[in-house]
Amino acid sequence: MKLSLSVRVAEKFSDKRQTVMSLDQLAELAAAEGYHALCMRASQLGTHTPLDQVTEARRQLRDRDLAVSMVTGDFPIPENSAGGPAALRNITPYLDLAEALDADLLRVAMKTTDDIEGARRASDEAAERGVKLAHQCHNSSLFEEVDRSLEVIEHVGRPNFGLIYEPANLELCGQDYGAATIEKFAPYIFNVYLQNQRLGPEGQSLMSTWCRGEVPFEQIPVGVGGIDFPGVLESLARVGYDGFVTVHQASAGLGGPAEAAAQSVRYLRSIAKFQDR
Numbered sequence: 001m002k003l004s005l006s007v008r009v010a011e012k013f014s015d016k017r018q019t020v021m022s023l024d025q026l027a028e029l030a031a032a033e034g035y036h037a038l039c040m041r042a043s044q045l046g047t048h049t050p051l052d053q054v055t056e057a058r059r060q061l062r063d064r065d066l067a068v069s070m071v072t073g074d075f076p077i078p079e080n081s082a083g084g085p086a087a088l089r090n091i092t093p094y095l096d097l098a099e100a101l102d103a104d105l106l107r108v109a110m111k112t113t114d115d116i117e118g119a120r121r122a123s124d125e126a127a128e129r130g131v132k133l134a135h136q137c138h139n140s141s142l143f144e145e146v147d148r149s150l151e152v153i154e155h156v157g158r159p160n161f162g163l164i165y166e167p168a169n170l171e172l173c174g175q176d177y178g179a180a181t182i183e184k185f186a187p188y189i190f191n192v193y194l195q196n197q198r199l200g201p202e203g204q205s206l207m208s209t210w211c212r213g214e215v216p217f218e219q220i221p222v223g224v225g226g227i228d229f230p231g232v233l234e235s236l237a238r239v240g241y242d243g244f245v246t247v248h249q250a251s252a253g254l255g256g257p258a259e260a261a262a263q264s265v266r267y268l269r270s271i272a273k274f275q276d277r
Helices: 023-032 051-063 092-100 115-128 146-156 167-172 179-188 229-238 257-271
Strands: 002-006 015-019 037-040 067-071 105-108 132-136 161-165 189-194 197-199 205-209 213-219 244-247
Touching (some): 002 067, 023 037, 023 051, 067 092, 115 146, 115 161, 161 179, 229 257, 244 257
Parallel strands (some): 002 244, 037 067, 132 161, 161 189, 189 244
Antiparallel strands (some): 197 213, 205 213
């Protein structure tokens, strides 16, 4: 497995459009801490970004021997808003962005069964360009629950359409995120997101879910309780997953991006085997 740092590390938890670090600073941080890639989001580069800026960003990443593990090309997708699925109806600009960044994976969003046909068409166009599409395990989407996620993947029915396995969202939705789920998801896992939380009535944050209503939780750093990361990584290794594991923690309020990136990579390398840079 290889380690990736999401540019979300420099976003506020409640505002995915603002960043506290430049892409050049994030790239320098990722390289210094031994990550293999950055996971790109629209707070740094998106379909709204002029091509010359995207080209320069790719040069900065290449100079530091960093790949782009995945691209999330607009704001509605990570915001999980009603506009998230719009990319499925015009996937070309997102594929152009992925190509410019030498990335082969795009994140998409689906909210209703009407989005399934859009996902099929978008997957077909993506396949022509050697790109895969993936949907995160995410609250208030078609990928809240394990069995429903598998049904949607089957209905889309495209080999380049898969899943971003993310245990924290599954836990929020009352789903098992452990070995049994990873075994079910294994053929479809294209990326792994890791973020941490502690559920409980004392949590100062609320997450809206379709299956459980409002769920209170507290966002906490990776590796200080919460999600069973050793069990998750052991199960991923057992099913043969060898792709990117992405630190997907919004950390502007958790000691800052630099501390979070460093602490997370130290912890993850202490509990699982990752490729060296």
